[in-house]
Amino acid sequence: MTFWEVTLFLLDGFKISLLIFAVTLLLGVPLGLPIAFCSMSRFKPVQAISKVIVWIVRGIPLMLQIFIIYYVPGLLFSFPMFSQIDRYMLIHHGVQDAGRITAVLIAFVINYACYFSEIYRGGIESISKGQYEAGYVLGLTNSQVFKKIILKQVVQRIVPPMSNEVITLIKDTALANCIVVCEIIKQAKELAATKAMVWPLFYTGVFYLIFVGILTICLGKVEKKLSYFRS
Amino acid sequence: MALLEIKGIRKSFGKVEVLKGVDFALEKGEVLVIIGSSGSGKTTLLRCLNFLEHPDEGTFLFDGEELFSATTAYSDAEIREKRLHFGLVFQQFNLFPQYTVLRNITLAPDLLEPDKKEEHLQKANQLLEKIGLTDRADAYPCQLSGGQQQRVAIARALAMEPDILCFDEPTSALDPELTGEVLKVIRSLKSSDSTMIVVTHEMAFARDVADKVIYMADGVIEEAGTPEEVFGHPKSPRLQAFLSKTE
Numbered sequence: 001m002t003f004w005e006v007t008l009f010l011l012d013g014f015k016i017s018l019l020i021f022a023v024t025l026l027l028g029v030p031l032g033l034p035i036a037f038c039s040m041s042r043f044k045p046v047q048a049i050s051k052v053i054v055w056i057v058r059g060i061p062l063m064l065q066i067f068i069i070y071y072v073p074g075l076l077f078s079f080p081m082f083s084q085i086d087r088y089m090l091i092h093h094g095v096q097d098a099g100r101i102t103a104v105l106i107a108f109v110i111n112y113a114c115y116f117s118e119i120y121r122g123g124i125e126s127i128s129k130g131q132y133e134a135g136y137v138l139g140l141t142n143s144q145v146f147k148k149i150i151l152k153q154v155v156q157r158i159v160p161p162m163s164n165e166v167i168t169l170i171k172d173t174a175l176a177n178c179i180v181v182c183e184i185i186k187q188a189k190e191l192a193a194t195k196a197m198v199w200p201l202f203y204t205g206v207f208y209l210i211f212v213g214i215l216t217i218c219l220g221k222v223e224k225k226l227s228y229f230r231s
Numbered sequence: 232m233a234l235l236e237i238k239g240i241r242k243s244f245g246k247v248e249v250l251k252g253v254d255f256a257l258e259k260g261e262v263l264v265i266i267g268s269s270g271s272g273k274t275t276l277l278r279c280l281n282f283l284e285h286p287d288e289g290t291f292l293f294d295g296e297e298l299f300s301a302t303t304a305y306s307d308a309e310i311r312e313k314r315l316h317f318g319l320v321f322q323q324f325n326l327f328p329q330y331t332v333l334r335n336i337t338l339a340p341d342l343l344e345p346d347k348k349e350e351h352l353q354k355a356n357q358l359l360e361k362i363g364l365t366d367r368a369d370a371y372p373c374q375l376s377g378g379q380q381q382r383v384a385i386a387r388a389l390a391m392e393p394d395i396l397c398f399d400e401p402t403s404a405l406d407p408e409l410t411g412e413v414l415k416v417i418r419s420l421k422s423s424d425s426t427m428i429v430v431t432h433e434m435a436f437a438r439d440v441a442d443k444v445i446y447m448a449d450g451v452i453e454e455a456g457t458p459e460e461v462f463g464h465p466k467s468p469r470l471q472a473f474l475s476k477t478e
Contacts, residue, residue, distance in 0.1 A: 134325035137281050138339035138391055139315045141307070148338065152329045230373040231328040 006191065006200050013187030014207050016101065017173040020183070024108040024169055031109060032116030039121050050117075057114040063175050065111055070103040070179045097181050104176040108169075115165055123158040124150070127231070153231040163219040167212055232295050234259040234426060235395060240289035241301075242275055249275045250286070251450035257395070257443075260424045264437040264458075267447035268473060273430045276447070277397050280428070282314040293394075318393030322400040324380040326372040332359070332383050333368040336390045351390070358386040362416050378409035382416050389420075396420070398429040414440075434477050438462050446470045 001009070038050035057065070074080030085099030127150050135145035177186035188201040233256035242250040249272045257263050265273045278284045280291070282299075291299040298313055299305075305313070326335050336355040341348050359365045362382040372380055381401055388396055398417065402410035414436050420427065421440055431437055437444060437458065444461040446454045446469075454461060454470045465471045 128323075128325075130321060130323050130325040131327070133283055133319075134321065134327070135339075136283065136311075137314060137317070137319040138387070139311050139343055140339055141311065144342055148342065149327050156329075229328045229371050 001191070001195060001197065006197070006203070009191070010184050010187050010200060010204060010207065013182055013184035014204075014211075016097075016176070016181060016183045017170065017207075018211075019101070020104060020108055020173040020176060021170050023105050024112050025166065027105075027109045028112035028116055031113035032120055035113055035117035036120035036124065039117060040124065054114045054117060057111055058118075062107065062111050062172060063178050066104055066107040066175060066178055069107045070100065100179050100181045101176070103179065104181055108172070112165065112169060116162070119158050119161045119165065120154070122161075123154040126157055127153050131231075152226075156226040156229070156231060159219070159223050159226060163215075163223070166219065167215055170211055170215070171208060233257060233292075234261075234294060236292040236295075237280075238290045238292070240276065240279055240286045242272075242279060242284060242286045249450050250279070253289070253447075253450075253452055255445060255452065255455065257426060257428065259426055261426055261442045262421050262440055263428045263443045263445065264441035265428065265430045265445045265447060266432070266434070266437055266461075266473075267453075271447040272450040273447050274399055277319065277399050277428065277430055280395075280397060281317050281319045282310050283319075315391060316394045318388035318391055318396040320381070320384050320388050320396070320398045320401050322403050324372075324377070324384045324404070326380055326384055326387070328372050331369050331371060332364060332375070335372070335383055336387045339387075340390055355386070355390060358389055361419070362386050363412075376409060377405045378412045381405065381413045385413075385416055385420075395426045395428060398427065398431070400430055400432065402431065402433060432477070434462070434474070446473065448473075 035050055035054065038046050039054065041047045041050070060068075070082050073082070082099035082103040085102060086097060087099075089095040089098035131149055131153065132145055135149045140148070173183055174185045176183045177189070180186065182190075184204050184207055185201070188204050191197045191200045235257040237253060237255050240250050240253040241248070251272075253272070253276060255263070265276070267273050275284060279286045286299075286301045288301045290297060290301070293316055298316065327338065330338060333352075333355055336358060337348070337351045340351040340354070344351070356365070356368070359368055362385060364379060364382060364386075367375060367379065372383070375383065381404075385396075385401075401417065402413050405413065410433065414433065417427070417429065417436075418440055429437070429440070439458075441458045444456060444458050445452050446461060446465075446467075448469050454465065454467045461470070462474065465474055
């Protein structure tokens with residue numbers, strides 16, 4: 001295999017990595033918000049449930065969570081849902097790994113939403129009470145105060161920790177290969193096993209580095225754009 | 232008839248009773264200055280008036296009609312409407328950092344009456360002129376000095392056209408050389424007949440601007456009267472001690 005062929009082969013895997021990355025962000029970022037609000041709820045049972053969920057999700061390795069999501073329907077309910085999706089999508093639509101990728105996506109979205117929720121909670125709780133009160137005494141409603149006054153200050157504060165999580169996320173997508181999803185490292189391992197080529201495994205690092213480089217520049221720009229005020 | 236009448240306000244936080252029955256009345260156009268040591272309940276009283284705290288007992292009468300009674304439960308919408316009678320300028324300014332000076336002033340009026348934005352803008356520009364910050368209309372709060380921020384906070388409160396404007400130690404967070412500009416603005420409001428309640432530690436200013444002075448100690452009004460009576464001839468020993476410490 002030429003260098004170019006290996007690159008294309010790995011790129012096929014990296015597309016899966018990017019898919020997991022994009023879907024996790026797209027669903028995890030909004031899902032974190034209701035979880036954060038539940039964690040801050042004054043209704044104690046809701047707060048407790050939310051905190052226990054966050055504790056479990058943050059306390060167990062993501063790899064184990066992927067196994068749990070993938071295997072538990074089959075083990076507990078004799079309904080191996082994800083391998084059935086795999087088979088169905090392969091036979092009828094010629095799509096590979098659809099079920100496995102779904103399982104990975106569910107695990108990733110839940111996991112990252114919980115991490116994001118804690119960042120949101122920290123951001124929201126860091127805004128001084130005076131900002132809320134200044135809005136209230138001007139006759140604004142709770143939702144106006146949150147949307148027009150608090151939200152942007154929270155966003156400014158959470159961009160740096162969110163950037164960290166986003167960069168961790170692209171590297172975490174490698175965990176998908178624990179249930180044999182053909183992301184980029186799985187592809188490289190495939191080459192090692194079938195063609196006795198080890199260097200592509202190390203070469204995958206270049207793909208991550210380039211992508212993280214682009215992310216760093218973009219996130220830096222967002223941070224800079226929001227730095228026009230100091231809260 | 233008094234514009235505002237406060238009767239029997241009590242407020243506790245847990246086991247600590249901060250206000251132990253406060254009564255006073257305020258006429259239209261009058262400036263009431265509240266003095267007293269830290270922890271005497273001055274700030275809590277102002278916060279009660281602005282509905283940031285719910286008193287455990289007592290009533291407020293506004294223009295002779297009941298505005299608030301501690302025994303009645305009010306909806307959020309009712310509270311919002313009632314608190315518009317009052318404006319509050321905070322010790323820590325609490326400007327909205329992401330908005331320009333001008334937007335800080337127009338934000339709430341625009342949200343409450345979205346169809347009068349042009350009017351609000353005009354009003355805001357007049358207010359900026361009044362506080363002498365026309366040239367800083369497009370600056371962000373972080374680019375202003377503390378004194379300038381507090382002046383903007385005053386303009387922001389005035390934009391809502393409150394019947395009574397309350398100040399919670401408006402100069403306490405400022406460097407001494409910056410207090411003058413803020414006090415000057417408050418003085419100018421007095422000459423335009425605004426009704427104000429000012430909590431302050433600036434005794435010279437209090438004496439100068441007040442029509443009526445209340446000295447609070449331990450959650451009650453220990454002494455009240457004209458500035459001349461309170462500062463010139465204090466009767467209660469606690470007020471005498473307080474004044475001798477602050478001179």
